[in-house]
Amino acid sequence: MVRFLCDSMLGGLSRWLRSSGYDAEFAGPIDDGELVIRAEESGAILLTSDGPLMRRRPITSGTVRALLVPRAQPLFDQTVFVLRELALPVIDPRCMSCGGALVPVGAESLAREVPAMSLSAFDEFWRCDRCARAFWKGSHWEGIVARRVALAEALR
Numbered sequence: 001m002v003r004f005l006c007d008s009m010l011g012g013l014s015r016w017l018r019s020s021g022y023d024a025e026f027a028g029p030i031d032d033g034e035l036v037i038r039a040e041e042s043g044a045i046l047l048t049s050d051g052p053l054m055r056r057r058p059i060t061s062g063t064v065r066a067l068l069v070p071r072a073q074p075l076f077d078q079t080v081f082v083l084r085e086l087a088l089p090v091i092d093p094r095c096m097s098c099g100g101a102l103v104p105v106g107a108e109s110l111a112r113e114v115p116a117m118s119l120s121a122f123d124e125f126w127r128c129d130r131c132a133r134a135f136w137k138g139s140h141w142e143g144i145v146a147r148r149v150a151l152a153e154a155l156r
Contacts, residue, residue: 100130
């Protein structure tokens with residue numbers, strides 16, 4: 001499974017990668033050395049827009065796999081860049097909060113978490129296997145689908 005660790009400049013990219021089907025952690029503000037150690041320990045591909053970070057020994061030696069993402073590009077273009085550079089397709093989305101896998105669950109198991117209107121309006125529900133957050137194809141789903149379709153087309 002491909003995992004990403006996004007530096008503090010790439011928080012938005014981490015969410016777009018999750019919607020594209022990849023486990024992408026946003027590191028937030030962190031010391032560069034700690035970021036590299038975290039990538040090495042987790043086996044995640046480090047995504048950064050920080051040129052000097054790419055010159056760290058674990059990255060130049062290949063111990064840590066990393067990709068320099070162009071900073072000035074819109075999120076859509078950054079996502080296409082990462083997926084294209086690594087020859088990755090758009091696959092089933094993951095949890096938008098943490099990147100965990102989404103596991104199908106019955107509506108009855110979510111009765112206390114999901115609004116009653118959503119429980120009656122939708123018939124597919126998921127729970128994140130990592131943070132336990134509940135998901136369904138609500139009003140925002142069309143936008144996510146459109147983004148995923150556009151990404152897939154851009155990768156052809």
